[in-house]
Amino acid sequence: MNEIGVNLKVNGRAISVPNGTIVAAAVALAGISAFRRSVLDQPRGPLCGMGICMECRVTINGQAHCRSCQTLCEPDMEVLTES
């Protein structure tokens, strides 16, 4: 893995991750397990890790319902969860 880091924000908190890290990992590194809340308000988080189950959705740069397991961290990304 590339040694150069990426700086982004998860729920407003600055976090630095290695280049090539997926957003789901960055959210987990930020200590968050409830990525979103279901329609019935249950906490949800990554399950399949391959873009199928849709449970890891977060808001990225204002865009709701992005699959965090399929998105690479980019500099200055703003990630919001529904924790």
Added chain:
Amino acid sequence: MSETYDIIIVGAGIVGAACAAECAKAGLKVLVLDRGPIGGGTTGAGMGHIVVMDDSEAQFALTSYSRELWCKLADELPPNVEYDRCGTLWLAADEEEMVEVRRKQQYYEDRGVRVEVLDQDDVGTAEPSLRRGMAGGLRVPDDAVVYPPCAAFFLLERAMKCGAQVKTGVRVETLLPEGGVSVADGTKITAGRSINATGPWSPLLSGGLPVRKRKGHLVITDRYPGFVRHQIVELGYLKSAHGSSKDSVAFNIQPRKTGQMLIGSSRQFDAEETTVDQPILERMLNRAFEYLPGLPRLSATRVWTGHRAATPDKLPIIGPSPENDRIWLATGHEGLGITTSLATGSLVADLLLGRASQIPAAPYSALRFAANGNDHE
């Protein structure tokens, strides 16, 4: 064993359900039969837009009366019907379509329908997700949306409270000339009259009926509350979708209470299969993307299709069949069946009981086709 009913309604879609509710309320003994589940046909493929239309005086009369009935019913509808008076925004892309906005404004205002003309700035404020530079639009604030299958279920529950019976999974084979029906296992159920409320399939039970299947596609998105706020319909819709018998698409989007959006619309004749037609789906979505540049970045969760029951003059067929007063018709509502279901139920009950109806029933009589034949345009 057979049991006698006053009325057997074939079809547990929203039109059959509305007929059942009104007939049962009027004290008639009602049986509703459907080969599938409640609201599982055309009703389940309808957007559920409660809208006043102005293609013809008869269409205006039926849709405005129906909308009034929906308004009156609103407080009694359970939450799962998702009644939401979000209003319709008829969207004008250019000055030519603004001419249509002003014509429509005049038409509605002359007939007491509340409308509001929006200019370029107003439209941008009302719907910020629309692309810049729209010429304007016409807002019809009392139009609404519902979730059609639950609305059909609600109407059938009302009918059942008044003693009606509803049986699903029963395939009716024949509408008997003496009034009842025969079902798939050969059983005859006797009744004073039957009502064919099977929409696109109604010619199967009433041969020669000028009803054709017109296929449509629907897309539903994930939850993006506030992305659109009205049911938005392009005014080109009237030209592209209603006017032609060829395949067509038009921009039509609806916000649901959940924050989801339903995206339409497509119209195809001679497309029997219910599979998704990728080329027309692509055309339909591209049309929506032209109006909503942010839409391609959102997630859709499901695409499905259904068939509308189209008539040559875009009006439904309501009342006795021309050849037999024991067999009645409540079909041919095309893309307006959710709106016009309530007025249809009301007209059917009024006609059956010989009561004065709120609006004249003659424009919807099957007799109108006797002279003109069955040609579609």
